[in-house]
Amino acid sequence: xxxxxxxxxxxxxxxxxxxxxxxxxxxxxxxxxxxxxxxxxxxxxxxxxxxxxxxxxxxxxxxxxxxxxxxxxxxxxxxxxxxxxxxxxxxxxxxxxxxxxxxxxxxxxxxxxxxxxxxxxxxxxxxxxxxxxxxxxxxxxxxxxxxxxxxxxxxxxxxxxxxxxxxxxxxxxxxxxxxxxxxxxxxxxxxxxxxxxxxxxxxxxxxxxxxxxxx
Numbered sequence: 001x002x003x004x005x006x007x008x009x010x011x012x013x014x015x016x017x018x019x020x021x022x023x024x025x026x027x028x029x030x031x032x033x034x035x036x037x038x039x040x041x042x043x044x045x046x047x048x049x050x051x052x053x054x055x056x057x058x059x060x061x062x063x064x065x066x067x068x069x070x071x072x073x074x075x076x077x078x079x080x081x082x083x084x085x086x087x088x089x090x091x092x093x094x095x096x097x098x099x100x101x102x103x104x105x106x107x108x109x110x111x112x113x114x115x116x117x118x119x120x121x122x123x124x125x126x127x128x129x130x131x132x133x134x135x136x137x138x139x140x141x142x143x144x145x146x147x148x149x150x151x152x153x154x155x156x157x158x159x160x161x162x163x164x165x166x167x168x169x170x171x172x173x174x175x176x177x178x179x180x181x182x183x184x185x186x187x188x189x190x191x192x193x194x195x196x197x198x199x200x201x202x203x204x205x206x207x208x209x210x211x212x213x214x215x
Contacts, residue, residue, distance in 0.1 A: 010142075013142065015167050018168050018171050019171065023206045024125075024168075026202045028044060028047075030091075037180065038121070041118060042122040044168075046124060047126070047128070047129050048169060050129025050135070052165060054135050054139045055160065056161070059156075059157025059158055064140050073133055077211070080132050081207045084204065088206075089204055091200030092200035095193040143157050
């Protein structure tokens, strides 16, 4: 496989993966739709930081050790599942109707304690990505197939990860722009409760799925 063919083939595979709705999509759209633009871009940056980290670890062979170790994989899996469940249930809890005199979500922000800062969004995106052992397993299975014979595994592996990141940033930008167009509607208390219930359910569902999955 030539270098150019490897890049195009990899771009096609991860491009289809990027377009598939999932945890990242739900997190980015929800954050942008409630008006936290800087936080939304932080989430995008955090997700791509995680992707780059997985790419580097896989190219160095470290991720293969992780996925081969039952104990390491289980620890990471349960940590990721607990984090996703906490995040999803926190969003669901924030949708409870406020009692008389209690500020609404638009006045006080969701119960998860979210701020609108880039750094807090970056942390959330990074942790969400790195605590997903399926991401590591995916890279272990995929990356070596697209590294041409004679190429440096580290250099070419990082290049492939950068292709994935570029596609992810483009798609995330579209999601953020669309969500911002709709935020006047989605920031209404009733609409936001529905959105948080849907997003919280999706994220908690990913947590349950991760907890129930086997190595």
